[in-house]
Amino acid sequence: MSSSSKICFNKECKELKSDRPRKGWLLRGGEFAELCDRCGVIFDEGRFCDTYHINASGWRCCESCGKRVHCGCIASVNAFTLLDAGGIECMTCARKNVLSAPTASWPPSLFYQTPLPERIKDFSVKNWTQLAGSGPVPWRQAPSLFNSPMSHTELRPKVPYEVELTMDRINASERLVATTLEKRKVEDFSERLVNGGLKTGSREIPENGNAGLNLDEQPSSCLNKSQQSSSFKDDSSTPHFGLAVSYASPNETNGQIGVSGSHLRPSLQPPLMKQFHGNLHNGVDSLGETQVRNGRPRVDPRGRGQLLPRYWPRFTDQDLQQISGDSNSVITPLFEKMLSASDAGRIGRLVLPKKCAEAYFPPISQPEGLPLKVQDSKGKEWIFQFRFWPNNNSRMYVLEGVTPCIQNMQLQAGDIVTFSRLEPEGKLVMGFRKASTNQASDQDNEATKAGTGVSTNGDAELADPSSWSKVDKSGYIATEAIGVKSSISRKRKNTTLGSKSKRLKIENEDLIELKLTWEEAQGLLRPPPNNVPSVVVIEGYEFEEYEEAPILGKPTIFATDNMGEKIQWIQCEDCSKWRKVPANALLPSKWTCSGNLWDPERSVCSAAQEMQLEDLIPPCNNSAPPKKMKAAKQEPDNVEALEGLDTLANLAILGEGEALPASSQATTKHPRHRPGCSCIVCIQPPSGKGPKHKQTCTCNVCLTVKRRFHTLMLRREKKQSEKEAESSRKKQQQQKQPLPDKSADDEPLSCSKTGNNSPSEKKVVSEGSDDDSNRMKSSTSPFKGQIDLNIQPEREDELSPGSDSGSIVRLIQDATDKYPSQQRLPSSVINSNTALNEGMQCGETGEKIGSGITLDGSHQDADEDDHGILPMKASISANG
DNA sequence: CAATCGCATGGCA
DNA sequence: CTGCCATGCGATT
Numbered sequence: 001m002s003s004s005s006k007i008c009f010n011k012e013c014k015e016l017k018s019d020r021p022r023k024g025w026l027l028r029g030g031e032f033a034e035l036c037d038r039c040g041v042i043f044d045e046g047r048f049c050d051t052y053h054i055n056a057s058g059w060r061c062c063e064s065c066g067k068r069v070h071c072g073c074i075a076s077v078n079a080f081t082l083l084d085a086g087g088i089e090c091m092t093c094a095r096k097n098v099l100s101a102p103t104a105s106w107p108p109s110l111f112y113q114t115p116l117p118e119r120i121k122d123f124s125v126k127n128w129t130q131l132a133g134s135g136p137v138p139w140r141q142a143p144s145l146f147n148s149p150m151s152h153t154e155l156r157p158k159v160p161y162e163v164e165l166t167m168d169r170i171n172a173s174e175r176l177v178a179t180t181l182e183k184r185k186v187e188d189f190s191e192r193l194v195n196g197g198l199k200t201g202s203r204e205i206p207e208n209g210n211a212g213l214n215l216d217e218q219p220s221s222c223l224n225k226s227q228q229s230s231s232f233k234d235d236s237s238t239p240h241f242g243l244a245v246s247y248a249s250p251n252e253t254n255g256q257i258g259v260s261g262s263h264l265r266p267s268l269q270p271p272l273m274k275q276f277h278g279n280l281h282n283g284v285d286s287l288g289e290t291q292v293r294n295g296r297p298r299v300d301p302r303g304r305g306q307l308l309p310r311y312w313p314r315f316t317d318q319d320l321q322q323i324s325g326d327s328n329s330v331i332t333p334l335f336e337k338m339l340s341a342s343d344a345g346r347i348g349r350l351v352l353p354k355k356c357a358e359a360y361f362p363p364i365s366q367p368e369g370l371p372l373k374v375q376d377s378k379g380k381e382w383i384f385q386f387r388f389w390p391n392n393n394s395r396m397y398v399l400e401g402v403t404p405c406i407q408n409m410q411l412q413a414g415d416i417v418t419f420s421r422l423e424p425e426g427k428l429v430m431g432f433r434k435a436s437t438n439q440a441s442d443q444d445n446e447a448t449k450a451g452t453g454v455s456t457n458g459d460a461e462l463a464d465p466s467s468w469s470k471v472d473k474s475g476y477i478a479t480e481a482i483g484v485k486s487s488i489s490r491k492r493k494n495t496t497l498g499s500k501s502k503r504l505k506i507e508n509e510d511l512i513e514l515k516l517t518w519e520e521a522q523g524l525l526r527p528p529p530n531n532v533p534s535v536v537v538i539e540g541y542e543f544e545e546y547e548e549a550p551i552l553g554k555p556t557i558f559a560t561d562n563m564g565e566k567i568q569w570i571q572c573e574d575c576s577k578w579r580k581v582p583a584n585a586l587l588p589s590k591w592t593c594s595g596n597l598w599d600p601e602r603s604v605c606s607a608a609q610e611m612q613l614e615d616l617i618p619p620c621n622n623s624a625p626p627k628k629m630k631a632a633k634q635e636p637d638n639v640e641a642l643e644g645l646d647t648l649a650n651l652a653i654l655g656e657g658e659a660l661p662a663s664s665q666a667t668t669k670h671p672r673h674r675p676g677c678s679c680i681v682c683i684q685p686p687s688g689k690g691p692k693h694k695q696t697c698t699c700n701v702c703l704t705v706k707r708r709f710h711t712l713m714l715r716r717e718k719k720q721s722e723k724e725a726e727s728s729r730k731k732q733q734q735q736k737q738p739l740p741d742k743s744a745d746d747e748p749l750s751c752s753k754t755g756n757n758s759p760s761e762k763k764v765v766s767e768g769s770d771d772d773s774n775r776m777k778s779s780t781s782p783f784k785g786q787i788d789l790n791i792q793p794e795r796e797d798e799l800s801p802g803s804d805s806g807s808i809v810r811l812i813q814d815a816t817d818k819y820p821s822q823q824r825l826p827s828s829v830i831n832s833n834t835a836l837n838e839g840m841q842c843g844e845t846g847e848k849i850g851s852g853i854t855l856d857g858s859h860q861d862a863d864e865d866d867h868g869i870l871p872m873k874a875s876i877s878a879n880g
Numbered sequence: 881c882a883a884t885c886g887c888a889t890g891g892c893a
Numbered sequence: 894c895t896g897c898c899a900t901g902c903g904a905t906t
Contacts, residue, residue: 342899347884351898367886389886396887396898 008036012052015039024048025075033075049076064093311335311353331429334360336418338435339406344413348403350384357397360419361386361428374430375422376405382430405430575605 008015009024015036022040024033035043042051049056049070058072063083069090070076080088335356337343343350352361364370369387376382382405388395411417414435422429561567566583572593579596596603602610 340899345900349885351900354897391887391898392889392896394896394898400885 008039009033010035010039010048010052013039025077027074043075046079049073049079060088062090062093063087064089067092311337311356330423332421332423334419334421334428336416336433338416339411339413341413343402343417344406344411344415346403348401348406350399350402350406350417352386352397352399354395354397356419357386357388360421361397364388372399372428374405374419374428376409377429377431380408410434572605577602577605577607577609580610 006016007013008017008021010033013036015038017034017036021034022037022043024035024040024043026032039048042048053059053070053073053076056070056072058070059068060071060080061068062080067090069080069088071080071088078091080090083089335353337350337353337356340351361372362370364386367388367390369385371383372386374382374384382402384402384405385400386397387400388397390396406417409415409417409432411432411434416433416435418431418433420429420431421427559567559569561580567580568583569578570581570591571578572591574592577593579593579599579602581596581598593603593605593607599610601607
């Protein structure tokens, strides 16, 4: 745009720009107007409008200081804020007010629902267009979200430029880039008066002029600032618009998305400027953050204040374009969410992050919620039921009926769904990103951020798979997801993430990252034609074993080259050399150098490989071969590639987290767990599947189960002991005949000890076990010497108050009452648990046993476990 | 009996 | 310690 010409962007000027043109206002496309030195200085000094627009319309006076402010051009958009009560306020005053203003919260209602009259919306857009005069921009200001029937709408109409960073609210943290100034409405846009003091806060524009955001730079940037003061005043009545996305079109070679925030001058940030939040959040740094925080009205009553990073929209221009299509609509990225197994499952319920739901969806007071019309990127409309469930004094928001949509989009766990608002229609748009395909575009964003020095994500967690495509030090290969089941591999173990959420993937690396999960890797292995595999089951996993080596598919490695461009590496089918192709290139499964349309020099196999894959994939220390892939016999032919994959896969899956960058991929079992997770949930095969294990089995699963069992039993014992104690007391109080043997039982807290001291009693309980010395057996005695991984002692434990423990206690009590002479029952029962515990003392702690693996096959599911317990109870009572 | 619904549970931040 | 939310699971249809 501005750079296309050598003439000062200021059409009133026409002077030639210098080699290093001065940055002016942010253009819609994310770039900055390039001005000649003179205009640049004028602009920087905040005198631009005074100089060039003095006779233009749109001058208004600051309601606070009376200073004239030009409100009608792009160069001054950030020079003022719209007051809720009408009128405008110069940024200087706004800042002051903001600083002094209490942190008001936004009225929930206002927030979203208020539909912005088309007229206004159009106006905004038009104005923007007019002002900016730049080319098409994917994102434009996006006013309100829903068209829901909320009130407050009235206000909107008057605010042509009302822009709000929705994200802002959500993100408490920061990033914001956008200015929210505008909550205030300008009564008459055309009426704005000038004031020369736009300069407030303007700062030096970054030299790089990149689109990168540097929110930081702006001290008082308008972004925040804004609104606050006065705006808050009437929050209750002021509707908020979605934030304007200042999304810059991919201007950089690498497709970076220019984010406007960066150069926003404090005073100049255009209200309408679109901002791409996805990037923004990543890039915010302290400075920007601070300001933003201070300035923004964030926390709303409904708690939309902060949106977890994982939900930050990370749309790419491609995404946006896809979503918006060729329409002129403005898209406001709202949030995104990685689909969990549940979300992608057949239940058809998509759990919505609470904050997001409350911030961007219409407020609902009834659990039933309301139907929400959502449009997908193809323009197809879906109607979901947006509702919530009461949950722990809170709410759990869900979108029901998403199955058709999910299926239509062919999404699975690990994929990301994005929600945006399309303006001026106000439609809610749902987009998605496949975990695997993910793109380079996302990378771009990252690259951009990194490139601009914006900390964007430095440690920001990228919940989306987008990051998966990056290659980081540890090396992962982004590959195509393969089936639904691959969801298990979608989330990677994050063990080493440390404090970061395991659910999120945190990519701090600037490096590209190659990721590959075994399942994905498997997906790349294609059986030789006409080769029928023999299926082998190993630890519950079915492996297809081929006599001949599988053919390695054409995985590509997304990366960012040293030029900062997003590219992907693809291996030639013939020569196995890796070639660099554009990240967005769609490559056939069979690809050869001849298909390298992007680099003629390397379109032949004889051409040397540009770079070693190893360069992209740092050596990893993991040696463990991917178990999952071991079944596949590999041939030398593909060894190279396979080794790479192996390595990557190992890193990704079996690396046990060492040095692995975390990335989160959902497992089919439990999204919270990553491949490599050793918890029982993850290590066990799907419920009902898998081989039976013997008691003596020491496999991971068994050990874990034992450990877990032990832990659970201990807890249970404790609870029972307590209950027992209580019942004993009651009995003592109620019963006239004290129980002779009760002494031990009388001391509830010492039950476990007691248990240890009364082996005989153990026997009573562990009838099924023939060997007392065998703790394992005794412990499992209730299950007749079998370890059922399906058991969910924990659950039992939980239920115990009402079912198990409780019933046991009751049984005991009953027995005691009925058979006073056999007062040892209680202790027996208790001890039985103790015995069990002892038997299980072979591990530390365990995790909840999920659906289950049945080691011995006698119990296929948790329910049976419970049943398994019943006999014990029965026997107890019988004994009694 | 399967599918759904709605709440409960518990891991995690 | 609290809140979020993925998932479990009983209840209902």
